[in-house]
Amino acid sequence: MTASDPTKPFLRALNHEAVFPPPVWLMRQAGRYLPEYRETRAEAGSFLDLCYNPKLAAEVTLQPLRRFPLDAAIIFSDILVIPHAMGRDLTFAEGEGPRLTPLEGLPDYDPAAFLAHLQPVYDALSETAKGLPDATSLIGFAGAPWTLACYMLDGRGGTGFPRAVETMRQKPTYFGQLIDRLVEAIVVHLSKQVEAGAEALQVFDSWAGLLEGPEVAQWCLAPLLRITGELARLHPQIPVILFPRQVPQEALVSLAEDGRPAALSLDQDQDRHWAAKTLQPRITPQGNLSPDLLLAGGDALKHDLDDLLTCAASGPWIVNLGHGVIKETPPEHVAALVARVRQHT
Ligand code: 1CP
Secondary structure (H helix, E strand, C coil), X not given: CCCCCCCCHHHHHHCCCCCCCCCECCCCCCCCCCHHHHHHHHHHCCHHHHHCCHHHHHHHHHHHHXXXXXXXXXXXXXXXXXXXXXXXXXXXECCCEEEECCCCCCCCCCHHHHHHHHHHHHHHHHHHHHHCCCCCEEEEEEXXXXXXXXXXXXXXXXXXXXXXXXXXXXXXXXXXHHHHXXXXXXXXXXXXXXXXXXCEEEEEECCHHHCCCHHHHHHHHHHHHHHHHHHHHHCCCCCEEEEECCCCHHHHHHHHHHHCCCEEECCCCCCHHHHHHHCCCCCEEEEEECHHHHHHCCHHHHHHHHHHHHHHHCCCCEEEECCCCCCCCCHHHHHHHHHHHHHCC
Protein backbone atom coordinates (compact mmCIF):
# COMPACT_ATOMS: atom_id res chain seq x y z
CA MET A 1 0.00 0.00 0.00
CA THR A 2 1.26 3.47 -0.72
CA ALA A 3 0.20 6.91 0.43
CA SER A 4 -1.74 7.32 -2.79
CA ASP A 5 -3.71 4.06 -2.38
CA PRO A 6 -7.07 5.23 -3.75
CA THR A 7 -9.06 2.89 -1.52
CA LYS A 8 -7.92 4.41 1.77
CA PRO A 9 -9.33 7.85 2.59
CA PHE A 10 -6.87 8.38 5.47
CA LEU A 11 -3.85 7.85 3.19
CA ARG A 12 -5.40 10.03 0.51
CA ALA A 13 -5.81 12.86 3.03
CA LEU A 14 -2.18 12.38 4.12
CA ASN A 15 -1.26 12.65 0.47
CA HIS A 16 -2.75 16.16 0.66
CA GLU A 17 -5.95 15.31 -1.12
CA ALA A 18 -9.15 17.00 0.06
CA VAL A 19 -11.39 14.07 1.04
CA PHE A 20 -14.94 14.88 2.10
CA PRO A 21 -16.35 13.75 4.42
CA PRO A 22 -12.87 13.78 5.98
CA PRO A 23 -11.26 10.68 7.48
CA VAL A 24 -11.56 10.28 11.25
CA TRP A 25 -9.67 8.46 14.00
CA LEU A 26 -9.04 9.34 17.65
CA MET A 27 -5.92 9.38 19.79
CA ARG A 28 -6.36 6.70 22.49
CA GLN A 29 -9.27 5.20 20.58
CA ALA A 30 -8.23 1.86 22.09
CA GLY A 31 -8.26 2.10 25.84
CA ARG A 32 -9.99 2.20 29.15
CA TYR A 33 -13.24 3.87 28.05
CA LEU A 34 -14.08 0.57 26.26
CA PRO A 35 -15.31 -2.28 28.49
CA GLU A 36 -13.87 -4.87 26.07
CA TYR A 37 -10.43 -3.22 26.49
CA ARG A 38 -10.68 -3.51 30.27
CA GLU A 39 -11.54 -7.18 29.87
CA THR A 40 -8.60 -7.94 27.56
CA ARG A 41 -6.28 -5.99 29.82
CA ALA A 42 -7.39 -8.08 32.80
CA GLU A 43 -6.78 -11.22 30.75
CA ALA A 44 -3.25 -10.01 29.87
CA GLY A 45 -2.39 -9.36 33.54
CA SER A 46 -0.83 -5.91 33.36
CA PHE A 47 -0.64 -3.01 30.94
CA LEU A 48 2.92 -3.94 29.90
CA ASP A 49 1.98 -7.62 29.48
CA LEU A 50 -0.72 -6.40 27.11
CA CYS A 51 1.74 -4.20 25.17
CA TYR A 52 4.13 -7.15 24.69
CA ASN A 53 1.48 -9.76 23.80
CA PRO A 54 1.11 -9.54 19.98
CA LYS A 55 -2.24 -11.36 19.84
CA LEU A 56 -3.87 -9.35 22.61
CA ALA A 57 -2.30 -6.05 21.51
CA ALA A 58 -3.71 -6.66 18.01
CA GLU A 59 -7.07 -7.52 19.55
CA VAL A 60 -7.31 -4.20 21.48
CA THR A 61 -6.06 -2.28 18.43
CA LEU A 62 -9.00 -3.70 16.45
CA GLN A 63 -11.67 -3.34 19.17
CA PRO A 64 -12.65 0.30 18.42
CA LEU A 65 -12.94 -0.55 14.69
CA ARG A 66 -15.59 -3.16 15.44
CA ARG A 67 -17.71 -0.48 17.11
CA PHE A 68 -17.03 2.59 14.98
CA PRO A 69 -16.30 3.03 11.24
CA LEU A 70 -12.92 4.71 11.84
CA ASP A 71 -10.45 5.31 9.01
CA ALA A 72 -7.31 4.33 10.90
CA ALA A 73 -6.12 2.05 13.68
CA ILE A 74 -3.14 3.03 15.83
CA ILE A 75 -1.13 0.09 17.08
CA PHE A 76 -1.69 -0.55 20.76
CA SER A 77 1.62 0.10 22.49
CA ASP A 78 3.12 2.97 24.49
CA ILE A 79 5.74 5.65 23.95
CA LEU A 80 7.63 4.31 27.00
CA VAL A 81 8.53 0.97 25.38
CA ILE A 82 11.57 2.79 23.91
CA PRO A 83 13.15 3.64 27.29
CA HIS A 84 12.18 0.13 28.44
CA ALA A 85 13.97 -1.39 25.43
CA MET A 86 17.03 0.74 26.32
CA GLY A 87 17.24 -1.12 29.61
CA ARG A 88 15.36 1.36 31.82
CA ASP A 89 13.01 -0.27 34.28
CA LEU A 90 9.36 0.59 33.81
CA THR A 91 6.22 -0.13 35.81
CA PHE A 92 2.63 1.05 35.58
CA ALA A 93 1.05 1.17 39.02
CA GLU A 94 -2.76 0.92 38.90
CA GLY A 95 -4.25 4.41 38.55
CA GLU A 96 -0.86 6.11 38.96
CA GLY A 97 0.66 6.15 35.49
CA PRO A 98 4.22 5.19 34.55
CA ARG A 99 7.22 4.95 36.88
CA LEU A 100 10.86 4.70 35.78
CA THR A 101 14.08 4.96 37.79
CA PRO A 102 15.31 8.49 36.99
CA LEU A 103 18.15 8.33 34.46
CA GLU A 104 21.79 9.08 35.40
CA GLY A 105 24.24 9.26 32.49
CA LEU A 106 23.25 7.94 29.09
CA PRO A 107 20.92 4.97 28.52
CA ASP A 108 22.26 1.79 26.92
CA TYR A 109 21.55 1.50 23.28
CA ASP A 110 22.48 -1.84 21.80
CA PRO A 111 20.51 -2.03 18.53
CA ALA A 112 20.24 -5.85 18.55
CA ALA A 113 18.94 -6.03 22.15
CA PHE A 114 16.70 -3.04 21.51
CA LEU A 115 15.03 -4.67 18.50
CA ALA A 116 14.74 -8.04 20.24
CA HIS A 117 12.91 -6.35 23.13
CA LEU A 118 10.53 -4.59 20.75
CA GLN A 119 9.84 -7.59 18.47
CA PRO A 120 6.37 -8.13 20.07
CA VAL A 121 5.37 -4.63 18.90
CA TYR A 122 6.32 -5.52 15.30
CA ASP A 123 4.53 -8.87 15.61
CA ALA A 124 1.43 -7.04 16.90
CA LEU A 125 1.52 -4.80 13.81
CA SER A 126 1.70 -7.77 11.40
CA GLU A 127 -1.08 -9.49 13.34
CA THR A 128 -3.26 -6.35 13.25
CA ALA A 129 -2.68 -5.87 9.51
CA LYS A 130 -4.28 -9.29 8.90
CA GLY A 131 -7.52 -8.30 10.63
CA LEU A 132 -7.83 -4.74 9.31
CA PRO A 133 -10.87 -3.79 7.18
CA ASP A 134 -9.85 -2.95 3.58
CA ALA A 135 -10.37 0.81 3.75
CA THR A 136 -8.68 1.22 7.16
CA SER A 137 -5.05 2.29 7.56
CA LEU A 138 -2.58 1.18 10.21
CA ILE A 139 -0.55 3.77 12.14
CA GLY A 140 2.72 3.08 13.95
CA PHE A 141 4.06 5.58 16.48
CA ALA A 142 6.77 6.69 18.88
CA GLY A 143 7.33 9.42 21.45
CA ALA A 144 9.49 12.37 20.41
CA PRO A 145 12.98 12.76 21.94
CA TRP A 146 12.03 15.64 24.27
CA THR A 147 8.94 13.87 25.63
CA LEU A 148 10.83 10.59 26.15
CA ALA A 149 13.66 12.50 27.89
CA CYS A 150 11.05 14.04 30.23
CA TYR A 151 9.88 10.62 31.46
CA MET A 152 13.42 9.18 31.56
CA LEU A 153 14.88 12.02 33.64
CA ASP A 154 11.96 12.56 36.03
CA GLY A 155 10.78 8.97 36.16
CA ARG A 156 7.11 9.91 36.20
CA GLY A 157 4.49 12.22 34.73
CA GLY A 158 2.14 14.62 36.44
CA THR A 159 4.85 16.82 37.94
CA GLY A 160 5.81 19.13 35.06
CA PHE A 161 9.13 17.24 34.65
CA PRO A 162 11.30 19.66 36.72
CA ARG A 163 14.45 17.52 36.46
CA ALA A 164 14.22 17.26 32.67
CA VAL A 165 13.70 21.03 32.37
CA GLU A 166 16.64 21.74 34.66
CA THR A 167 18.94 19.25 32.90
CA MET A 168 18.03 20.72 29.49
CA ARG A 169 18.92 24.22 30.76
CA GLN A 170 21.92 23.44 32.99
CA LYS A 171 23.63 20.58 31.15
CA PRO A 172 22.98 21.19 27.44
CA THR A 173 25.94 19.08 26.24
CA TYR A 174 24.85 16.01 28.15
CA PHE A 175 21.22 16.69 27.26
CA GLY A 176 22.13 16.94 23.56
CA GLN A 177 23.83 13.54 23.72
CA LEU A 178 20.72 12.03 25.28
CA ILE A 179 18.52 13.54 22.54
CA ASP A 180 20.91 12.23 19.83
CA ARG A 181 20.69 8.73 21.22
CA LEU A 182 16.91 8.94 21.36
CA VAL A 183 16.66 10.22 17.77
CA GLU A 184 18.63 7.18 16.63
CA ALA A 185 16.49 4.71 18.61
CA ILE A 186 13.21 6.35 17.54
CA VAL A 187 14.12 6.17 13.83
CA VAL A 188 15.03 2.48 14.17
CA HIS A 189 11.78 1.71 16.01
CA LEU A 190 9.61 3.61 13.51
CA SER A 191 11.39 2.07 10.55
CA LYS A 192 10.81 -1.45 11.90
CA GLN A 193 7.14 -0.64 12.37
CA VAL A 194 6.92 0.24 8.67
CA GLU A 195 8.57 -3.07 7.76
CA ALA A 196 5.97 -4.82 9.95
CA GLY A 197 3.01 -3.17 8.20
CA ALA A 198 2.54 0.40 9.48
CA GLU A 199 1.26 2.57 6.60
CA ALA A 200 1.72 5.91 8.38
CA LEU A 201 3.63 7.06 11.47
CA GLN A 202 2.84 9.53 14.24
CA VAL A 203 5.43 11.10 16.57
CA PHE A 204 4.03 12.37 19.89
CA ASP A 205 5.76 15.38 21.48
CA SER A 206 3.15 15.63 24.22
CA TRP A 207 5.23 17.85 26.51
CA ALA A 208 6.67 20.25 23.89
CA GLY A 209 4.65 23.01 25.60
CA LEU A 210 7.15 23.01 28.50
CA LEU A 211 9.86 24.39 26.21
CA GLU A 212 10.26 28.18 26.07
CA GLY A 213 11.53 30.60 23.40
CA PRO A 214 14.49 29.19 21.43
CA GLU A 215 14.26 25.89 23.33
CA VAL A 216 11.31 24.95 21.10
CA ALA A 217 13.46 25.10 17.97
CA GLN A 218 16.41 23.38 19.62
CA TRP A 219 14.75 20.50 21.49
CA CYS A 220 11.41 19.98 19.75
CA LEU A 221 11.66 21.11 16.11
CA ALA A 222 15.28 20.16 15.31
CA PRO A 223 15.02 16.56 16.60
CA LEU A 224 11.64 16.13 14.85
CA LEU A 225 13.17 17.37 11.58
CA ARG A 226 16.02 14.90 11.94
CA ILE A 227 13.47 12.11 12.40
CA THR A 228 11.32 13.11 9.40
CA GLY A 229 14.50 13.59 7.31
CA GLU A 230 15.81 10.11 8.13
CA LEU A 231 12.41 8.50 7.55
CA ALA A 232 12.01 10.28 4.21
CA ARG A 233 15.31 8.70 3.18
CA LEU A 234 14.44 5.21 4.48
CA HIS A 235 10.73 5.11 3.58
CA PRO A 236 9.92 7.94 1.17
CA GLN A 237 6.38 6.64 0.59
CA ILE A 238 5.38 6.60 4.28
CA PRO A 239 3.58 9.72 5.56
CA VAL A 240 4.58 11.08 8.97
CA ILE A 241 2.27 12.97 11.34
CA LEU A 242 3.90 15.18 13.97
CA PHE A 243 2.14 16.12 17.22
CA PRO A 244 4.07 18.91 18.93
CA ARG A 245 1.50 19.65 21.62
CA GLN A 246 1.06 23.24 22.84
CA VAL A 247 3.77 24.90 20.76
CA PRO A 248 3.41 28.45 19.41
CA GLN A 249 2.00 28.98 15.92
CA GLU A 250 5.39 29.96 14.49
CA ALA A 251 6.73 26.53 15.46
CA LEU A 252 3.92 24.87 13.48
CA VAL A 253 4.64 27.12 10.50
CA SER A 254 8.31 26.26 10.70
CA LEU A 255 7.57 22.49 10.74
CA ALA A 256 5.14 22.82 7.83
CA GLU A 257 7.78 24.71 5.81
CA ASP A 258 11.00 22.89 6.68
CA GLY A 259 10.00 19.49 8.01
CA ARG A 260 7.62 18.39 5.33
CA PRO A 261 5.61 16.08 7.57
CA ALA A 262 2.47 14.88 5.77
CA ALA A 263 0.37 16.18 8.66
CA LEU A 264 0.51 18.22 11.85
CA SER A 265 -1.73 17.12 14.70
CA LEU A 266 -3.16 20.16 16.52
CA ASP A 267 -4.08 20.31 20.18
CA GLN A 268 -7.46 21.80 21.12
CA ASP A 269 -5.97 25.20 22.00
CA GLN A 270 -4.75 25.80 18.44
CA ASP A 271 -6.92 28.05 16.28
CA ARG A 272 -8.19 25.70 13.57
CA HIS A 273 -9.28 28.53 11.25
CA TRP A 274 -5.77 29.95 11.38
CA ALA A 275 -4.49 26.42 10.62
CA ALA A 276 -6.87 26.08 7.65
CA LYS A 277 -5.56 29.33 6.22
CA THR A 278 -1.86 29.02 7.07
CA LEU A 279 -0.97 25.33 7.34
CA GLN A 280 -3.51 23.56 5.12
CA PRO A 281 -1.98 24.79 1.81
CA ARG A 282 1.25 22.92 2.72
CA ILE A 283 0.35 20.01 4.99
CA THR A 284 -2.76 18.19 6.22
CA PRO A 285 -3.96 19.42 9.62
CA GLN A 286 -5.25 16.78 12.03
CA GLY A 287 -7.38 17.48 15.08
CA ASN A 288 -8.52 19.21 17.13
CA LEU A 289 -11.78 18.57 18.99
CA SER A 290 -11.62 18.91 22.73
CA PRO A 291 -11.53 15.59 24.64
CA ASP A 292 -13.61 17.36 27.35
CA LEU A 293 -16.34 18.10 24.81
CA LEU A 294 -16.32 14.47 23.70
CA LEU A 295 -16.66 13.44 27.34
CA ALA A 296 -19.62 15.79 27.78
CA GLY A 297 -21.25 14.99 24.40
CA GLY A 298 -24.41 16.78 23.27
CA ASP A 299 -24.86 20.11 21.52
CA ALA A 300 -21.52 21.70 22.43
CA LEU A 301 -19.73 18.78 20.76
CA LYS A 302 -21.98 19.00 17.67
CA HIS A 303 -21.28 22.72 17.34
CA ASP A 304 -17.57 22.28 17.66
CA LEU A 305 -17.57 19.44 15.15
CA ASP A 306 -19.61 21.46 12.64
CA ASP A 307 -17.10 24.30 12.99
CA LEU A 308 -14.25 21.84 12.40
CA LEU A 309 -16.01 20.42 9.34
CA THR A 310 -15.98 23.89 7.74
CA CYS A 311 -12.17 23.74 7.94
CA ALA A 312 -12.26 20.23 6.48
CA ALA A 313 -14.36 21.54 3.58
CA SER A 314 -11.63 24.00 2.55
CA GLY A 315 -8.93 21.37 1.97
CA PRO A 316 -7.33 18.23 3.38
CA TRP A 317 -8.09 17.55 7.05
CA ILE A 318 -8.10 14.53 9.35
CA VAL A 319 -10.71 14.67 12.12
CA ASN A 320 -9.29 13.77 15.52
CA LEU A 321 -9.13 15.09 19.08
CA GLY A 322 -6.59 17.59 20.40
CA HIS A 323 -5.38 14.91 22.85
CA GLY A 324 -6.41 11.40 23.90
CA VAL A 325 -9.91 10.10 24.69
CA ILE A 326 -10.59 10.59 28.43
CA LYS A 327 -11.23 7.28 30.14
CA GLU A 328 -14.69 8.22 31.49
CA THR A 329 -15.95 9.04 27.95
CA PRO A 330 -19.16 7.12 27.10
CA PRO A 331 -18.54 5.02 23.94
CA GLU A 332 -21.90 6.34 22.60
CA HIS A 333 -20.36 9.81 22.37
CA VAL A 334 -17.62 8.43 20.15
CA ALA A 335 -20.26 6.66 18.02
CA ALA A 336 -22.21 9.93 17.66
CA LEU A 337 -19.07 11.86 16.67
CA VAL A 338 -18.03 9.37 13.99
CA ALA A 339 -21.61 9.16 12.63
CA ARG A 340 -21.84 12.95 12.34
CA VAL A 341 -18.56 13.14 10.42
CA ARG A 342 -19.80 10.44 8.03
CA GLN A 343 -23.17 12.14 7.49
CA HIS A 344 -21.52 15.29 6.20
CA THR A 345 -21.52 15.50 2.44
O1 1CP B 1 -4.37 1.54 32.52
C1 1CP B 1 -4.15 1.33 31.33
O2 1CP B 1 -4.71 0.44 30.66
C2 1CP B 1 -3.09 2.16 30.72
C3 1CP B 1 -3.55 3.41 30.06
C4 1CP B 1 -2.68 3.59 28.84
C5 1CP B 1 -3.05 3.32 27.51
C6 1CP B 1 -4.39 2.86 27.00
C7 1CP B 1 -1.31 3.97 28.83
C8 1CP B 1 -0.48 4.27 30.01
N1 1CP B 1 -0.86 3.94 27.52
C9 1CP B 1 -1.88 3.55 26.69
C10 1CP B 1 -1.80 3.31 25.22
C11 1CP B 1 -1.18 4.35 24.37
N2 1CP B 1 -0.31 5.30 24.82
C12 1CP B 1 -1.31 4.46 22.97
C13 1CP B 1 -2.02 3.48 22.02
C14 1CP B 1 -3.49 3.47 22.08
C15 1CP B 1 -4.28 4.49 21.33
O3 1CP B 1 -3.88 5.67 21.16
O4 1CP B 1 -5.37 4.11 20.92
C16 1CP B 1 -0.60 5.60 22.58
C17 1CP B 1 -0.50 6.20 21.20
C18 1CP B 1 0.04 6.10 23.76
C19 1CP B 1 0.95 7.24 23.75
C20 1CP B 1 1.41 7.84 25.02
N3 1CP B 1 1.74 7.22 26.22
C21 1CP B 1 1.69 9.21 25.16
C22 1CP B 1 1.59 10.22 24.03
C23 1CP B 1 0.19 10.69 23.86
C24 1CP B 1 -0.36 11.49 25.01
O5 1CP B 1 -1.31 10.99 25.64
O6 1CP B 1 0.13 12.60 25.25
C25 1CP B 1 2.14 9.44 26.48
C26 1CP B 1 2.55 10.76 27.10
C27 1CP B 1 2.17 8.18 27.13
C28 1CP B 1 2.61 7.91 28.52
C29 1CP B 1 1.55 7.24 29.30
N4 1CP B 1 1.24 5.92 29.15
C30 1CP B 1 0.16 5.61 29.95
C31 1CP B 1 -0.22 6.79 30.65
C32 1CP B 1 -1.31 6.88 31.67
C33 1CP B 1 0.63 7.81 30.20
C34 1CP B 1 0.56 9.29 30.56
C35 1CP B 1 1.16 9.56 31.89
C36 1CP B 1 1.22 11.05 32.20
O7 1CP B 1 0.15 11.66 32.33
O8 1CP B 1 2.32 11.57 32.25
